[in-house]
Amino acid sequence: MGGACSRKRDPQVNEESLHRGVSGRFCKTGSLKWLGRSSSRASVDVKPGQGRCTSLMELCILKICEDINQYTSLSMLPRDISQQVFDELVYSQRLNDIILETFRDCALEDLNLGDYPGFNDRWMEVISSQGPSLLSVDLSGSGVSDSLLVQLKDCENLQALNFNYCDQITDCGLKYISGFLRLTTLSLRRNSSLTAQGMSALSKLVNLVKLDVERCPKIHGGLAHLKGLTKLEYLNLNCCNCVEDADMNDISGLANLKSLHISSSMVTDDGVSFLKALKKLTLLNMEGCPVTSACLESLSALGALLYLNVSRCRFTDDGCDKFAGLKSLKVLNLAFNDEITDAILVHLRGMTSLETLNLDSCRISDEGMENLAVLYCLKHLELSDTNIGNNGLQHISGLGNLESLNLSFTVVTDGGLRKLSGLSSLKFLNLDSRHITDNGLASLTNLTGLTHLDLFGARITDSGTKHLRCFKNLRSLEICGGLLTDYGVRNIKDLTSLTVLNLSQNYQLTDRSLEFISGLTQLVSLNLSNSRITSGGLRHLKTLKKLKSLTLESCKVTANDIKNLQSTALRELVSFRPQ
Known part of the structure; x- marks a missing residue:
């Protein structure tokens, strides 16, 4: 079924692709999960001239960021201001070794550096200098190792640690983490170094509410060390193919557990029977587990269950x-x-x-x-x-x-x-x-x-696009059947609320279409792959200041053409193809 169409999504989610954005020559607009993360910002989101009066605080933050290279230290600023300046620099990806040094001893509370490029050992020195004020650290995707974790020892009030994709953290590193007794959130996704023995260190984290060990392939048997974590409400064991029925028995006493993720594990109907004691469980994700409809008898005992995922099961x-x-x-x-x-x-x-x-x-x-x-x-x-x-x-x-x-x-x-x-x-x-x-x-x-x-x-043909004028609230539109020309795109130009537009595979579209699209200033993602767009037409896109993703594969456009556009007009662009 559906053989005439050019794509059908893979039921197995490719987690890496979620962070790379729109991709693929014959692509449907990719998940915008990555886009939502990159566009969210905790600090300043308004710049002068954007339609409302900018507050004095916002102007202050923007000015400090603009002149950041003139400062050697920001420790004299109130913490809330230095925190917003830091968040703004992270968002705009302007942070480097020299600028980071200005935040030494600033008593910051949150350092969200997940997947940020350029991390090195010196960064940890600045991070640890925040001392007891530091509450949350995200170093996902960095090269942080066991030896660097030692430097956090003075950050005794840490409540949240995120070390996803940090393979250099081993069982030894968990021992250092176990000293943060106020920790409520710990995320260690995709770590092939952690073992069941190492997880014994987690038994000291009695205030832990959320634990994420997704894609950690050596933790079978280690869940027994979680028995004393009575405050645990969220446990993610997705894609841990080492997790078996016995592990479900180990966590069956976690009476406050509300959210459990065991997708793509080896848990069977017998393992599910151990979960009957989790009376507060509201969410259970068992996607891809070798369970059958027989497990429903056990699940019927979970009176609080609101969300159940049994896709790709038996x-x-x-x-x-x-x-x-x-x-x-x-x-x-x-x-x-x-x-x-x-x-x-x-x-x-x-x-x-x-x-x-x-x-x-x-x-x-x-x-x-x-x-x-x-x-x-x-x-x-x-x-x-x-x-x-x-x-x-x-x-x-x-x-x-x-x-x-x-x-x-x-x-x-x-x-x-x-x-x-x-x-x-x-x-x-x-x-x-x-x-x-x-x-x-x-x-x-x-x-x-x-x-x-x-x-x-x-x-859908050019004639059909006239009906689109009725949908004034459209924020996302995909028409990729190959029958559109520039004339049809003219009927799309008034859909000014659009943030996502995919017109790929319409090979008759030319630079004239870009001229029509230039008025869609709210666009965040645009895909015109497999069309007759040329580098000469890119000038029409200069008005799309919010554009973060641009896909023009199999067009007469090169990566350098897009990079030039990015450097001169589209500063928000974070993903583009060809690249």
Whole structure:
């Protein structure tokens, strides 16, 4: 199914790609998770002339940052000001060895340097100089090692440490960390050096509330050392393929645990049975575990459970009648269980609190859809790559609270889209299918609340784009079916709320399209790959001051062309292709 389209996402999330942004020659706009992280800032976000009166504090911060090279120390400033200056310099990536030295002994509270380039041993000296004031440190992706951790010994009030992707921290390093008795948050993702024996040091962190050891492949047996951490509420063991049923027994006494992530582990139905004692558990992520629908009997004892992810597990219709005992669930993810059929939907109709349901790639058809008609609280429905057709849509036409609907790679055609006209709350709609044409888009024009519209593989022509004028609130739009020309892009130029625009694979687009797009000044991500865009047309993009991602692969544009544009006009650009 969906063979006519050019992409279908891999059910296995490639974590690295989330931080690289938009990529791939025949790409659908990539996850913007990385973009959200890079665009968030804890300090100044307003510059003079941006439409409102800039506060005196903001002007002060901006001025200090502008003249930062003139200072040898900022320790005389109030802590809240020096903290904002530091955050601003990190955000703008202006921090280096010399500038960092000006923050020595500034009594800063938070040093968020995750994935920041240029980290070296001298940086740790400045970090440790903050002393007892320091509460939070993020050095993810750095070269921090056990020997450098020793320097933090005077930062006795540390509450949060984030050392993701820091492979040079070993069991010995955990011993140093165990001395921070006020620690409430510890993250050590993707560390192949940590072992079960080393985790014994964590037993001293009695105030720990959140522990993240995702992708740590040697910790089997080490969870026994967590038994005394009675305040623990969040535990992430995702992608630890060494974690087994016995480990679930070890954590079964953590009575305050509310969020447990064990995706892609070796936990089976027997392991899940140990979790029955976790009465406060509200979220359980078991994606890709070798569990079956038999585990539902154990899960039905978890009366507080609100979120359950069992995608890519070994579920079949047999035993799914136990879903009836999970009436409190708000989110249920059953994606990529290809042995699940319409029969399971009968058991879901009693889950009247359900707000999110993911049936991606299950063997669901129109026949079972009538069971969803009574789920009036449903806000998000994922039906991608199923056998749902036009008749099935009639059963969800009355779900007035529905905000997000994914019908990509289904057999829905233009005729079926008329049945969605009453879903006035709909904001996200995915119609990535070659079955959808201009006529289908015309049927949706009264859905004026749409903010995200995905027509990636749909056969939309220039004539169809005139219907887009009805969607004034659109923030994200993808049309990549190959039928657009510059004339069609002219109908997009008035969608001034757009932040994400993907028109890749429309090979007839020329520099004229960039001229139309130049007025979309809110754009953060733009993809025009596989088109006739040239380096000469890049001048039209100078107005897009908020642009962070630009993808022009297989165009007559070079990496140097984009770098020149970045240096002269698009200072916010952090990801571009070709590169």
